[in-house]
Amino acid sequence: MFENAGSRLKAWLVAGIGTAAALALAGVLGAFGARHEPMQLLAPTGRIETGQWLLRPLRAYTAEGENLYGAPLKPGARALVFEVEMTNRTAKSSKDYFDVLQASQATVDPSSKPFIVLTRDSTLSPELHPGMPERMAYIWELPGGSAPPASLDLTVIRKTYKQRDNLYGLPGWFNPAPAGTLTLPVGSGPDTADIQP
Template sequence: MLESARSRLKAWIVAGVGTAAAIAVAGVLGAFAARHEPLPALAPAGRIETGQWLLRPLKAYATAEKYTYGALLRPGGKALVLELEMTNRTAKSTKDYFDLLQASQKTVDPATKPFIVLTRDSTMSPELHPGMPERMAYIWQLPDGAAVPASFNLTVISKTYKPRDNLYGLPGWFNPTPIGTMTIPVGAGPDGADMQP
């Protein structure tokens, strides 16, 4: 009887020590996992793969024109424009590019979405067809009275393809994740040359 009580007590102590050790290890691993590694810097004149899209930034500039590729600016307002070549790498036409680029908080209000325009005919937010590179313009309106920056920072977002999502069992692109940042020099106007790769 005494022997079985001792063995039970020993088992509880071992289990308690094991549980405490497991909690301590989980806490240490959690602390390491919580550390965020900085995002890689992407070359602004290179090609960038984001899953759905192949991007090639071309040029960035500021404008105070009332209309920029058909997008109407506020009276007296200024905008930052990023022109880039975009190629749809998927099997069907899509306009799933609204959250592809996020401008830094220092430059524009992050709650402000850009106008996105096809430059060749000023079509707003068109569907882009598979495998056909198109020149697009992302147009962010600057806050009133804001100075035009010499450069601006963008975060590039990628999504992952799933043949079946968990909710509807349908294919699609999910889980938007930042894959890198790039700093784009801001030129004087739309007539400047494209960046060289």
């Protein structure tokens, strides 16, 4: 009789401790969930700081043709283009801008990477020198037969400078995180005077 009572008491205690632990965990997770804030909406006409880069959005449009700023597009392909003025805010020339802008899945296939071109001379993925604003074009090739999007939705990624990283003890830009989202209307075609063969 006492053995049965002891077993029952033990089972209730274990169940009670398990329930209390589950409630505590749910409370902690709920508290973290409540702290999650929506991403900042960035002004499409303002300047955006990302740590390494100062960005000034210019325009977004779709265009067709093989010679769009010299980007190696397929013949007859349609492309989505985002032009932006970029200023390198660091002390060294850099081309660490491949992930500073991420197009939304609704706009382009997330597995497709853009061609990034210096518009003034059609140099593909150049190093940008410190303190010199340069006009760049991010060019995504759109799938054949797809309708051009009405808007371009981008997530802007920022990084933090650390004098020493935890792995190698060297300085650099680390911890990429979203700075906010940017939405621009998509026009049709570039100014032909801007395009360099």
